[in-house]
Amino acid sequence: MHWTAAKSDSALAGVRALVSSTPATTAPRRTAPARRTVPARRTVPARRGVPARRGVLPSVLLKFVMAVSGGVMLLYLVLHMVGNLKIFLGAAALDGYAAWLRTILEPAVPYEGTLWFVRFLLTVSILAHIWSATVLTLRARRARPVKYAVRNKVAGSYAARTMRWGGVIVVLFVIYHLLDLTTGTLNPHGVHLQVYDNLHADFSPARWYVTLFYVLAVLAVGSHVRHGLWSGLQTLGWSNNARQRRLKGFSTAFAVVLTAGFLSVPLAVTFGLV
Numbered sequence: 001m002h003w004t005a006a007k008s009d010s011a012l013a014g015v016r017a018l019v020s021s022t023p024a025t026t027a028p029r030r031t032a033p034a035r036r037t038v039p040a041r042r043t044v045p046a047r048r049g050v051p052a053r054r055g056v057l058p059s060v061l062l063k064f065v066m067a068v069s070g071g072v073m074l075l076y077l078v079l080h081m082v083g084n085l086k087i088f089l090g091a092a093a094l095d096g097y098a099a100w101l102r103t104i105l106e107p108a109v110p111y112e113g114t115l116w117f118v119r120f121l122l123t124v125s126i127l128a129h130i131w132s133a134t135v136l137t138l139r140a141r142r143a144r145p146v147k148y149a150v151r152n153k154v155a156g157s158y159a160a161r162t163m164r165w166g167g168v169i170v171v172l173f174v175i176y177h178l179l180d181l182t183t184g185t186l187n188p189h190g191v192h193l194q195v196y197d198n199l200h201a202d203f204s205p206a207r208w209y210v211t212l213f214y215v216l217a218v219l220a221v222g223s224h225v226r227h228g229l230w231s232g233l234q235t236l237g238w239s240n241n242a243r244q245r246r247l248k249g250f251s252t253a254f255a256v257v258l259t260a261g262f263l264s265v266p267l268a269v270t271f272g273l274v
Helices: 003-022 059-089 090-101 113-143 162-184 195-204 205-235 246-271
Strands: none
Touching: 059 090, 059 113, 059 205, 059 246, 090 162, 090 195, 113 162, 162 205, 195 246, 205 246
16 A cells, blocks of 8 residues: 555556646737838939029019019100190190100201100000010919819909900000001091091090090000009019008009090090190
8 A cells, every 4th residue: 555655656656757848838019010111212403503494583573573574564654645635725735745756856866866766665565564564474374284172352452363465455555546546547547747627526425435435445545554553563572561542542543644645635625625
């Protein structure tokens, strides 16, 4: 009995020793997959001193061209209006003024030389004004090809929102005006240097539709002048917060006086005041 118990105890101890010497099996750990590295893009260093696009005029310079060319045209409009008002002094005064324009600076300058120089300067100013306005408009459209979903119509005046179409109307009016009262092609009288009779034939009561057309066109000119003068003063740096209201008032008053001066001639002829 004692031998059997001792033998069984030693066998149990051996089994325990065998179990303790066997390594325990553990569940393998889950490892996160390695992150995939994205190679950095190679950037080409910009060249110093080389503009992005060569031969492109800055927008600031184009606005300056618009302001200066607009100033030349504005000066011409003022002189032209003053000359037109001579119709209230009679036929001799108006026709004499038209003849005097062709003899300015004679004999140093040939006959009509000064007048043709003014016409050349005015033509260059008109072309420069149209060119700079067209380039700025196209740049603005390319800068934002998608139109605004909601536009604030209160921020800008009516003249500012219709400046481009107003310019087109003014150009068409100038072309008609030249064919009517300069070359006499479309004028019923159309005799050279008989300005008084040409105006009476053009704005007679029977041709009321011509007078109406001139009134609408001159109103478009006045609207264009009002906003153009204000924008030109801003471009030339003459506007600031302190003088903004006064310059706006000056631009409006100037446009009103200029418009009234040009409208007085056709209306006075149509209603028999001259």
